[in-house]
């Protein structure tokens with residue numbers, strides 16, 4: 001009987017309409033812009049193309065692309081993670097995408113489109129590290145069990161770099177080329193909004209979400225001297 005009452009009660013909670021809010025914002029960098037390092041591919045030119053562009057700080061009118069934004073804090077612990085499958089490809093000797101964000105519990109699928117070998121190597125803190133010699137047509141999948149910021153590189157091609165950000169819940173976003181991000185359907189409450197970028201470092205902001213749109217903008221003024229990975 002108790003179980004039945006409990007089950008009915010839980011259902012009522014789940015069924016009750018939850019008013020949700022939206023977080024919108026943009027990320028700007030107004031500091032000194034470093035000269036991009038274009039990597040020459042040398043003997044791999046035929047497969048990789050002669051040069052690989054620098055993706056470590058992509059700016060357009062000071063707006064920053066590839067910044068990952070997510071919710072943390074006490075209230076965020078109640079937020080659900082909806083895991084999925086997220087793919088990173090090794091294509092023309094670069095990782096695509098350069099930054100990949102996924103919620104905790106998701107599957108990371110690694111592919112290769114190249115006719116040459118790569119050796120993918122991840123530098124994780126709380127997930128199992130990956131260090132695999134990748135032959136053409138190979139693939140590999142691993143569950144990312146814990147929140148983490150993971151640097152990825154190739155042991156055969158020094159210029160190949162990517163980042164995988166595993167967020168603690170599904171309330172995350174990544175900035176587009178206009179520096180804008182949006183996180184929808186956020187249950188009202190107090191959270192910490194965290195932003196991370198590979199060259200700018202990280203910042204947190206305490207926010208309170210109501211039923212409407214909350215605007216949160218970030219302005220980085222200098223590069224991170226030593227980018228914290230977490």
Ligand SMILES: [Cu+2]
Nearest residue numbers: 118154156157
């Ligand atoms: Cu490689």
